[in-house]
Amino acid sequence: MSQQVIFTENPGGVVDTLISDMNPAGVCIIADSNTAHCVLPRLREESAKLKDAPVIEFPAGDGNKILSTLASVWEAMESNKLTRRSLIVNAGGGVVTDLGGFAAATFKRGLRFVNLPTTLLSAVDAAVGGKTGINFNGLKNEIGVFKEADAVVVSTRYFSTLPSVELLSGYGEVIKHALIDSSENLLRVLDYDISGNDLSALQNILCDSVEVKRRIVKVDPYEKGLRKSLNLGHTVAHAIEAQAMRNGVAVPAHGVAVVWGLIVDMVLSHMLLGLDSKWLHAVARYVRIHYPAMSVTCSDYTSLIELMRHDKKNTDTSSINFTLLEAPGKVVPDCIVSPDDIRTALDITRDLLGV
Numbered sequence: 645m646s647q648q649v650i651f652t653e654n655p656g657g658v659v660d661t662l663i664s665d666m667n668p669a670g671v672c673i674i675a676d677s678n679t680a681h682c683v684l685p686r687l688r689e690e691s692a693k694l695k696d697a698p699v700i701e702f703p704a705g706d707g708n709k710i711l712s713t714l715a716s717v718w719e720a721m722e723s724n725k726l727t728r729r730s731l732i733v734n735a736g737g738g739v740v741t742d743l744g745g746f747a748a749a750t751f752k753r754g755l756r757f758v759n760l761p762t763t764l765l766s767a768v769d770a771a772v773g774g775k776t777g778i779n780f781n782g783l784k785n786e787i788g789v790f791k792e793a794d795a796v797v798v799s800t801r802y803f804s805t806l807p808s809v810e811l812l813s814g815y816g817e818v819i820k821h822a823l824i825d826s827s828e829n830l831l832r833v834l835d836y837d838i839s840g841n842d843l844s845a846l847q848n849i850l851c852d853s854v855e856v857k858r859r860i861v862k863v864d865p866y867e868k869g870l871r872k873s874l875n876l877g878h879t880v881a882h883a884i885e886a887q888a889m890r891n892g893v894a895v896p897a898h899g900v901a902v903v904w905g906l907i908v909d910m911v912l913s914h915m916l917l918g919l920d921s922k923w924l925h926a927v928a929r930y931v932r933i934h935y936p937a938m939s940v941t942c943s944d945y946t947s948l949i950e951l952m953r954h955d956k957k958n959t960d961t962s963s964i965n966f967t968l969l970e971a972p973g974k975v976v977p978d979c980i981v982s983p984d985d986i987r988t989a990l991d992i993t994r995d996l997l998g999v
């Protein structure tokens with residue numbers, strides 16, 4: 645399985661070429677309430693084929709990635725008379741590519757779709773790799789299918805309207821991919837100033853980063869082995885996000901929790917697998933400069949560890965499973981880590997990040 649991913653500074657033109665090649669019986673855009681206003685006017689100007697395409701719009705935010713929104717999207721697909729020969733263009737962040745991809749994969753047993761990610765996080769992660777779905781019963785991504793988009797058009801062109809925290813969030817996944825890939829990739833990523841708004845330099849970093857995910861997904865599309873390396877930083881990130889929700893203060897964005905989780909994983913990797921501390925200090929320095937302070941205190945530790953026990957990746961609740969690193973590019977999945985080591989790693993992380 646190999647997904648077509650096109651990197652371009654002219655996404656409208658590329659979408660036109662794709663539509664000409666696919667020759668669908670009708671095209672429909674799915675967007676959220678933000679991308680419908682920030683992105684679609686420019687996209688329609690730049691794409692002759694999308695100029696008059698109908699738009700299915702739903703309210704922005706992960707809280708709307710739910711069954712009732714999906715049902716309203718299916719209804720709109722019905723009223724726009726879409727058939728199996730139609731094409732969907734998902735223009736938005738991960739919420740749009742997840743929900744729009746799932747809607748396309750299931751409507752009339754599936755029609756073709758193109759993802760046009762408009763956040764850094766969706767470009768580097770959500771839009772690529774075939775996971776689609778919705779949240780259900782308060783559980784994240786509980787219902788979904790693996791279905792790769794027919795094409796993904798990756799460009800930084802529409803990132804100029806993104807709130808800065810969304811850029812930071814996506815860059816958390818970029819740092820993760822670099823750690824999984826190689827020390828050279830990591831040095832390049834840490835050399836880029838994510839607060840500096842140089843979107844054309846970001847485009848090159850984006851290509852390398854998406855390639856890392858694509859290579860992994862190609863070998864292991866259904867997360868049986870190698871794809872677990874993409875969980876780096878996520879055991880801790882998911883626990884911090886859940887704990888923040890309990891405390892009534894959400895973390896600024898998912899990828900921000902991921903960078904905090906990466907530092908904890910790098911500390912554990914240094915303690916348990918001998919990861920050279922120079923990499924830990926280099927990444928921690930970048931995070932200290934660019935990212936918000938980690939919202940974890942020592943009174944959170946017990947409940948964070950409890951949350952980590954219930955992470956989907958564990959086979960039972962008596963052990964806590966981490967993906968760790970021997971070195972950049974050398975990932976070790978399925979490491980069982982003790983609660984005492986997690987407490988020590990959280991202490992060291994808070995010191996490193998100046999919390």
Ligand SMILES: NC(=O)c1ccc[n+]([C@@H]2O[C@H](COP(=O)([O-])OP(=O)(O)OC[C@H]3O[C@@H](n4cnc5c(N)ncnc54)[C@H](O)[C@@H]3O)[C@@H](O)[C@H]2O)c1
Pocket residue numbers: 676677678679682683704705706709736737738739740742762763764765766769770771772773774775776784785802803804805806807810813898
């Ligand atoms: N399928 C996967 O493999 C995968 C991987 C990672 C994350 N996800 C999912 O992706 C979602 C998170 O993705 P996200 O961070 O892109 O969130 P998002 O889609 O909610 O986008 C973040 C915010 O930015 C707005 N936005 C999007 N593009 C914009 C633009 N160009 N200008 C201005 N505002 C814009 C959105 O409306 C939203 O308010 C979560 O639901 C997560 O579960 C899926």
